[in-house]
Amino acid sequence: MPDGRSITLDILRYDGARDAKPRVQAYTIPFTDDMSVLQGVQYVKDNLDGSLAFRWSCRMAICGSCGMMVAGIPRLACRTFLRDFAPGPLAIAPLEHFPIERDLVVDIGGFMDKLGQVKPWIEPRVARALEEGAYRQSPRELERFESFSHCINCLLCYAACPQYGHDPKFLGPAATALLQRYNLDSRDGASQERMEAAHSEEGVWSCTAVGYCSEVCPKAVDPANAVNRTKTESAIDWFARFVRGGE
Amino acid sequence: MAVRRPYVRPFEPGWWRRNPYFVRYMARELTAPFVGLYALILLSGLVCLALGRAPYEAWVAILRTPASLVLHGVLVAIFAYHSFSWFAIMPKTMPPVSIGGHRIGAAAITLAGLVAAAFCMLAAWFVVQAVA
């Protein structure tokens, strides 16, 4: 039940058809302790301004749709609560480092391309016929890659990464975590191929171990660990290839 | 159908000042020019030593000035922050470490690094004391 309290949301708006650049629009809404930032922007859209555009779906921090900058920090709107920022004004803006499509919706096409680059599927280490049945994988083998498999592609890590901000060609945290998810999977044999995406300047070598990506990740994927381990592997490979037989 | 006109936000100088995490990151990165400065100070001493007694004694005389003492006091503090921040980020660069079935956490790895640093510096102090 509404209890008389209100909070002001300063939301960054942008409509390419009308605006030369983004502008802040303030909305004051009633709120209760259990309301998330997502419910806040939904209130705005449903009651105050139907033109506000934003992505959302599950409301429970698993679909990765509702990532936005809340008080300057990349967060999932469904998992961030208005009570922590009342009475405001609370700054809400689209995810940093991505082109703004409309209001709180960003263009994530660049990231989608990167997913393909890391070959995110099992290429069997040893050919296996269907009749041989399921793979067997021990808990220890699972542990090697499990956290990297928890990524929900919410892109908070890209909004957090200053290097991605400087150069959007950077492969980035989530894509590299996905690369390691497959490289470290005992069933997979395509590590060398995936590493080709990592060896370039825009691969892992743009990373300077800021570590903020892991700090903001809502699923404790620890992408900073994935990227920096990949740097070590890539560096060792740079030297080892001369022993192997060059390229 | 509306024409798309995505807006790319421009680079903002001072972007790092608005978030304490980035301020600490910049503090860590900005230890680097001081590490370089100290290397040049040491190099100047090496050059003076190579040039002979008088130049080396002149170098030591400069070290004795208040300005040099203050600068080196600041350098010691900056190096200490470098040690701390280096070992703080080190766990992020490593695969998981387990000893006897127990997972070693990031804090333990950082502590181990700092202990190693203290050990190295004390060992070097006593070794030089013994041989110089």
Next chain:
Amino acid sequence: MSKRSNQPVYWALFGAGGMMSALFGAGLAFMTGIAIPEGIGPGAALSDYDRALAVVHSLPGRLFLFAVVTLFLWHAAHRVHHTLPDFGLRQGTLAWLGCYGVALAGTLVAVLALFVAGF
């Protein structure tokens, strides 16, 4: 496939220098910056030209000093170079020379100085 980066070479030097400076830096700055001028502990000996020269003439002393001077410089060069974009600065030729050029020059001077210092 994208061109393989040569960053690993710089990064390896950066890492070695970072580790050396993390393990020894504070102690070294104290030694040369405070212990030598104030004559504390081994600093007293090192303020003497003959004793300092003897340390440099020893193989471990020579190697350690070379490693410290050069690796600290390559560490600093790499980190400064990578921090330039954070201040809106371009990583062009001038930036490379200002960073890695200084490390290269320092390395050469160190080699020369250790040679001239004798054996």
